[in-house]
Amino acid sequence: MAKQIKVSLIGNPNTGKTSVFNLLTGLNQQVGNYPGITVEKKEGICKLSRGVKAHILDLPGTYSLNASSLDENVVIELLLNKKDKDFPDVAVVVSDVENLKRNLLLFTQIKDLEIPTILVINMADRMNRKGITLNIEVLEKELNTKIALVSARKKEGIDELKKLIESYALLPKTPCVNALTFAPDYFESLQKTFPNESLYKLWLVITQDVNFRKIDKQNLDITPDFKIKSENELKRLQQKETIKRYQFINNVLKQGLVVDEKAATGTRAKLDRVLTHKFWGYFIFFGILLLIFQAIYDWSSYPMDMIDEGFAWLSEVTKSMLPAGPFVDLITEGIIPGLGGIVIFIPQIAFLFLFISILEESGYMSRVVFLMDRVMRRFGLSGKSVVPLVSGTACAIPAVMATRNIENWKERLITILVVPFTTCAARLPVYLIIITLVIPDEKVGWVFSYQSLTLMFLYFLGFGTAVGSAWMLNKILKIKNKSYFVIEMPGYKVPLFKNVAINVVEKTKAFIFGAGKIILAISIILWVLASFGPNDKFNNAEENITQEYADLSQEEQDHKLASYKLEHSFIGYAGKAIEPIVAPLGYDWKIGIGIISSFAAREVFVGTLATIYSVGSDEEETIKNRMAAEINPKTGGPLFNFASGISLLLFYAFAMQCMSTLAIVKRETNSWKWPMAQLVFMSVLAYTIALIAYQVLK
Amino acid sequence: MKTTIAHLKRGQRALIKEITSDSIPLKLLEMGCLPGNEVELLQTAPFKCPMYLTINGSHLAIRKEIAAQIEVQII
Ligand SMILES: Nc1nc2c(ncn2[C@@H]2O[C@H](COP(=O)(O)OP(=O)(O)OP(=O)(O)O)[C@@H](O)[C@H]2O)c(=O)[nH]1
Numbered sequence: 001m002a003k004q005i006k007v008s009l010i011g012n013p014n015t016g017k018t019s020v021f022n023l024l025t026g027l028n029q030q031v032g033n034y035p036g037i038t039v040e041k042k043e044g045i046c047k048l049s050r051g052v053k054a055h056i057l058d059l060p061g062t063y064s065l066n067a068s069s070l071d072e073n074v075v076i077e078l079l080l081n082k083k084d085k086d087f088p089d090v091a092v093v094v095s096d097v098e099n100l101k102r103n104l105l106l107f108t109q110i111k112d113l114e115i116p117t118i119l120v121i122n123m124a125d126r127m128n129r130k131g132i133t134l135n136i137e138v139l140e141k142e143l144n145t146k147i148a149l150v151s152a153r154k155k156e157g158i159d160e161l162k163k164l165i166e167s168y169a170l171l172p173k174t175p176c177v178n179a180l181t182f183a184p185d186y187f188e189s190l191q192k193t194f195p196n197e198s199l200y201k202l203w204l205v206i207t208q209d210v211n212f213r214k215i216d217k218q219n220l221d222i223t224p225d226f227k228i229k230s231e232n233e234l235k236r237l238q239q240k241e242t243i244k245r246y247q248f249i250n251n252v253l254k255q256g257l258v259v260d261e262k263a264a265t266g267t268r269a270k271l272d273r274v275l276t277h278k279f280w281g282y283f284i285f286f287g288i289l290l291l292i293f294q295a296i297y298d299w300s301s302y303p304m305d306m307i308d309e310g311f312a313w314l315s316e317v318t319k320s321m322l323p324a325g326p327f328v329d330l331i332t333e334g335i336i337p338g339l340g341g342i343v344i345f346i347p348q349i350a351f352l353f354l355f356i357s358i359l360e361e362s363g364y365m366s367r368v369v370f371l372m373d374r375v376m377r378r379f380g381l382s383g384k385s386v387v388p389l390v391s392g393t394a395c396a397i398p399a400v401m402a403t404r405n406i407e408n409w410k411e412r413l414i415t416i417l418v419v420p421f422t423t424c425a426a427r428l429p430v431y432l433i434i435i436t437l438v439i440p441d442e443k444v445g446w447v448f449s450y451q452s453l454t455l456m457f458l459y460f461l462g463f464g465t466a467v468g469s470a471w472m473l474n475k476i477l478k479i480k481n482k483s484y485f486v487i488e489m490p491g492y493k494v495p496l497f498k499n500v501a502i503n504v505v506e507k508t509k510a511f512i513f514g515a516g517k518i519i520l521a522i523s524i525i526l527w528v529l530a531s532f533g534p535n536d537k538f539n540n541a542e543e544n545i546t547q548e549y550a551d552l553s554q555e556e557q558d559h560k561l562a563s564y565k566l567e568h569s570f571i572g573y574a575g576k577a578i579e580p581i582v583a584p585l586g587y588d589w590k591i592g593i594g595i596i597s598s599f600a601a602r603e604v605f606v607g608t609l610a611t612i613y614s615v616g617s618d619e620e621e622t623i624k625n626r627m628a629a630e631i632n633p634k635t636g637g638p639l640f641n642f643a644s645g646i647s648l649l650l651f652y653a654f655a656m657q658c659m660s661t662l663a664i665v666k667r668e669t670n671s672w673k674w675p676m677a678q679l680v681f682m683s684v685l686a687y688t689i690a691l692i693a694y695q696v697l698k
Numbered sequence: 699m700k701t702t703i704a705h706l707k708r709g710q711r712a713l714i715k716e717i718t719s720d721s722i723p724l725k726l727l728e729m730g731c732l733p734g735n736e737v738e739l740l741q742t743a744p745f746k747c748p749m750y751l752t753i754n755g756s757h758l759a760i761r762k763e764i765a766a767q768i769e770v771q772i773i
Contacts, residue, residue, distance in 0.1 A: 063729060064728045066728070099755070099756065102730055277741075370743060370748055370750060374744070485759075486758060489757040491757075
């Protein structure tokens with residue numbers, strides 16, 4: 001294999017870095033994680049001429065090499081370490097022509113590291129509207145680099161960029177500014193101690209300690225143990241360095257950039273006046289939330305029903321085509337429904353990310369943060385947590401994935417941990433059937449019924465618990481997290497279709513291949529536990545039933561058989577085993593089985609009860625009547641009364657009971673620690689509250 | 699009393715004076731909040747926090763605590 005040119009794409013957020021990346025690599029890209037942390041790693045291959053290929057790494061957006069977040073840390077750790085396998089042969093710094101001054105700060109820093117550097121000036125299509133003229137020749141000379149003027153939107157300038165990458169060996173390596181002139185004595189002695197190193201690199205290694213976090217010096221190829229100045233002294237020097245760099249940049253731009261203010265036009269100010277308005281801003285935002293909610297709750301139900309039916313049909317067909325036997329059962333009852341349980345989430349995930357990428361791409365998401373920051377901050381959440389929390393009301397899976405956009409790791413983690421408390425759609429079947437059973441069907445006043453008020457209360461309870469736990473986690477979690485709220489408000493843009501499409505596809509793939517494996521594995525395990533039993537009762541079920549119920553019709557016998565088998569399967573015995581534990585909550589072993597099997601997904605509870613009570617159909621009325629007739633052997637009264645019903649409602653409101661959520665949390669936090677903590681915390685909370693409720697009400 | 703960005707009214711402009719406090723994040727400086735540069739308050743969220751500004755041509759939102767540390771001269 002020919003050697004690939006290693007290219008790192010670096011740039012401030014919102015400069016169009018991802019758009020350039022998408023143009024260079026097309027669909028030839030992979031998204032993964034950096035080892036041990038949860039920062040997204042995007043790489044791709046770009047074909048240059050004569051069979052030469054470039055390996056492109058899209059680094060997280062960063063404002064400077066003085067990191068202030070986990071994302072930015074990734075960039076600096078790579079650039080300081082020549083031994084890293086991704087260390088670039090050439091750095092491509094992407095900048096936005098409208099914000100050239102600020103973007104060049106990062107450029108001068110990279111250049112000082114003596115890495116061959118190309119400057120991309122993107123968004124060239126906007127120069128006319130903003131009255132901008134550039135003198136590329138002057139800029140190239142002053143900045144000591146090669147420049148590609150690109151419009152990712154119009155797909156212009158990409159070939160020139162590819163040519164520059166191909167001939168990267170010709171790029172000058174020398175810095176363009178000598179920024180370290182403000183403390184001559186200090187730097188002179190530093191250089192004397194390490195004559196072979198770039199001075200700026202030494203300075204960066206030393207100063208990182210006062211930035212986001214100490215970098216792991218063992219991984220670096222140099223370890224200057226130099227007398228460190230005091231932290232405040234270092235900070236002051238960093239400020240001086242920044243001022244110095246801006247002086248240089250201002251000088252360069254005076255010669256190379258002309259802005260004709262009169263020619264500039266913009267809709268930004270007008271849009272901002274409405275979208276960040278104290279009243280209309282919120283009004284519009286809640287309208288958008290409602291629309292998102294409608295899409296994942298309502299619109300996705302059509303494709304989801306089709307997927308559901310499709311997989312049921314597939315099971316049937318497979319069953320009828322293959323000879324009966326345990327292996328075929330595994331396929332038709334274990335694997336196919338398990339796969340269906342993964343695919344069913346795709347419409348919701350796709351819809352949510354369609355909206356989120358449009359909001360991000362258009363620049364609107366920053367306005368959301370602006371509007372919501374004050375409220376959410378109190379609870380340790382980010383302004384961006386609003387979207388996941390509201391989407392969680394439809395389904396926690398896409399909601400957990402949606403937290404990716406939260407840059408601050410602590411705020412992101414808290415959002416992930418509390419999202420499963422919001423009332424997702426899967427809780428609804430359980431809620432509805434129990435509410436109709438135990439809450440009287442009477443009206444309070446003229447409009448509201450007790451039943452609908454109970455449902456509403458459960459929604460508020462979910463949201464309240466989410467916010468309350470966030471507040472608590474914010475106090476408990478000790479995560480170092482220097483986040484100052486400085487957020488850039490980018491200009492408004494019409495989203496690029498290609499970027500949105502790639503984002504939706506990427507997120508869906510991440511779910512299927514990341515969490516899908518775990519979901520499939522657990523559903524197969526649960527299937528095995530429900531389809532095999534430890535003793536002869538299970539194996540001879542058919543004979544026992546046909547003898548005992550000889551006078552019943554074939555259909556009724558089948559229902560009795562299914563119920564009998566479930567009772568004597570591993571899950572059935574597990575349900576009986578936990579009866580002493582759940583009895584104080586007012587449940588019997590049948591509900592115990594329901595709880596265990598609905599660990600896969602909450603809505604399974606209703607179906608499992610249907611099987612146990614051998615009603616054989618999911619029709620709500622029939623199950624309801626059957627459940628209402630159930631007697632609690634201890635009290636002699638109905639099993640589902642007000643006390644046990646409320647206890648069950650509360651149990652499902654708080655308990656985790658969703659393996660898909662656990663799987664996606666594992667993927668997003670890159671460790672089993674957080675999903676397990678979540679599982680334990682939520683289960684204990686659910687148990688305790690259900691226990692108190694039953695004991696008080698009974 | 700010193701005049702800071704937190705004192706600005708909507709639409710008001712000011713020049714940034716000396717930056718003295720160590721607790722002003724470096725990131726803010728890197729985004730153009732440097733002595734001599736012009737700042738304008740564009741919009742505030744309820745209770746004046748966060749504040750939406752343009753500094754040196756960049757559009758930024760910052761929290762009021764930080765805004766209150768940046769001394770300015772209103773023009
Ligand atoms: N007019 C114009 N808009 C562009 C161009 N390139 C990208 N954009 C838009 O700029 C916005 C930001 O682009 P991204 O590619 O997401 O920028 P990024 O630097 O990767 O941003 P982050 O993902 O936040 O780091 C999007 O709305 C793009 O559609 C361009 O050449 N011209």
